[in-house]
Structures are given as structure tokens and as C-alpha cells.
Amino acid sequence: xxxxxxxxxxxxxxxxxxxxxxxxxxxxxxxxxxxxxxxxxxxxxxxxxxxxxxxxxxxxxxxxxxxxxxxxxxxxxxxxxxxxxxxxxxxxxxxxxxxxxxxxxxxxxxxxxxxxxxxxxxxxxxxxxxxxxxxxxxxxxx
Numbered sequence: 001x002x003x004x005x006x007x008x009x010x011x012x013x014x015x016x017x018x019x020x021x022x023x024x025x026x027x028x029x030x031x032x033x034x035x036x037x038x039x040x041x042x043x044x045x046x047x048x049x050x051x052x053x054x055x056x057x058x059x060x061x062x063x064x065x066x067x068x069x070x071x072x073x074x075x076x077x078x079x080x081x082x083x084x085x086x087x088x089x090x091x092x093x094x095x096x097x098x099x100x101x102x103x104x105x106x107x108x109x110x111x112x113x114x115x116x117x118x119x120x121x122x123x124x125x126x127x128x129x130x131x132x133x134x135x136x137x138x139x140x141x142x
Contacts, residue, residue, distance in 0.1 A: 008034040011041065036137055039095045042094045088109045
């Protein structure tokens with residue numbers, strides 16, 4: 001796996017901006033750290049909202065990127081246990097298709113609040129990447 005060159009830009013999800021290094025260029029990460037960044041981005045991107053992820057010529061591939069967590073989480077008609085179960089399933093599905101991720105090993109979800117006091121779900125997800133490393137991404141607010 002050493003010959004795989006995976007490099008992704010570092011995105012600050014709190015500010016909504018790419019992280020700029022001292023030299024004025026966008027910072028990047030490689031390898032398993034990059035796969036972790038990819039997973040967080042997939043979790044925090046609402047599926048079907050952004051046209052850039054659409055493939056309008058292939059309906060099967062149209063808007064497959066992202067997460068349905070918000071859609072399930074806001075369904076207030078369902079009991080809390082059902083909503084948490086659906087959010088957990090949606091969080092797993094958001095990254096399970098990704099070619100850089102070979103398995104989703106565990107997902108935990110709890111209700112919480114973001115820094116502004118807005119209700120959200122806090123997701124911890126552990127997965128194995130293509131480099132055969134186990135990665136734990138904790139505290140993803142969705």
C-alpha cells in the first residue's frame with residue numbers, strides 16, 4: 001500500500017474554510033490521516049443538498065455522497081431510540097461506500113449540543129482504511 005498517494009486538503013469544519021499554512025498554501029494530509037478527513041467530510045455533508053455531488057446522467061450515482069443523518073435526526077415523530085438507531089445507520093452508510101475505507105467497525109451516537117447550544121448528534125466512528133489502519137474519529141457533530 002506504500003505506493004498509494006492519497007493527499008487531501010485540511011478543512012476546518014468550524015470555520016467552513018480550508019486551513020492555510022504559513023507559506024500561504026492550503027495544508028494537506030496524507031495516508032490514514034487523509035482518510036480520516038474524508039470520513040469527517042462525508043459525515044458532515046448533507047446528502048442531496050450540494051449540486052457538485054450530483055451525477056444527473058447516472059441516476060444510480062446521483063447524490064450518493066454524504067450523510068442522511070439530519071434527515072433522520074429531525075424526524076421528531078419517532079421515539080428517541082428509533083431516531084438514534086437511524087442516525088447510527090446513516091452515519092455508517094455515509095462512509096461505508098468509500099473506496100478508502102475497507103470496513104466500518106463501530107459507530108456510536110448520542111444527542112448533544114454544538115458550541116452554540118443547538119441540538120445535534122455526536123458521532124464516534126471507528127473504521128479500517130485501505131492502509132490497514134484502524135481509525136477512530138470522535139466527536140463529529142452532525
